[in-house]
Amino acid sequence: MPPVRARGARDRLISVARRRFAAEGTITPTLDEIRRQAEVSVGSLYHHFPDKPALAAAVYAQVMAEYQAGFLAMLREQATAEEGIRSGVRHHLDWVAAHRGEAVLLLGDRLDSPDLREANRNFFTAIRDWWRPHHSYGALVAMRPGITAALWLGPAQEYARFWVAGEIGDMDSDVVGMFADAAWKALQANQVEEVS
Structure with missing residues (x-):
């Protein structure tokens, strides 16, 4: 540094x-x-x-952009839709576990700024680009941004809130697997055999 x-x-x-x-x-x-x-x-x-809210919004946008960049890098490495969905849940909770203090910021109130809006626009465009081919060959349901995000990461996000608040001890790998299973079941279009 x-x-x-x-x-x-x-x-x-x-x-x-x-x-x-x-x-x-x-x-x-x-x-x-x-x-x-x-x-x-x-x-x-x-x-x-x-003022301090403007500084906090800049910090929030920076942390969010770094989280999103890591999420997209992980997602692009996955060969199948199933691996992408499951790995997204694992990546989210691994990131929270590794960045507890910064996760508290992201799990709190959304601090809007032009930088955040730009980061979100780029992130969701990249997610749609990754999603589209998996939907077109029948592996994933159609993307509906608010619903898709809630089904993919919503339960893991709530678990993360309890964890950062200290209401849950260790991040349980069995629970992480359970959330990954639930996300895949909710987002797969049908029982297709994917080729790696």
Whole structure:
């Protein structure tokens, strides 16, 4: 990681805020604490972020874009629709387990921004592009964005909420498999034999 001063003020602010928000939540760290830790002037801070919600939205968009990039990279490696659906569930819960503090941010309120809207637009376009051929040969049901997302990751997402809140001990691999099975059963079009 480069020294703090080697990066631009905006990047340093986001980096410090991301670390602090993941460890302490978005309420506890003050904007001035983040500014001082990032070694950024008051003028530079307000040039980039007029307030803490704007900084939090930038952190949220960055974390979401990284999550989405990892999800798409994993999805493109899957040879069949079934592997893609099951691996999507596993990837989601593995990411949450590996990034607990950042997962708390993503599982909380959606912090809208132009960067987030662009990341989401690119992500859902790529998901539709992956989905389309699997639907065309009869492996997957037609994609209906809100419904498809809920059936694919909804139960895993709720499990993740309980896990990050500390209401569940370890992330149970049997439970992850159960969610992957349920997602595949809900999203497969019919019993087709897929060729790898």
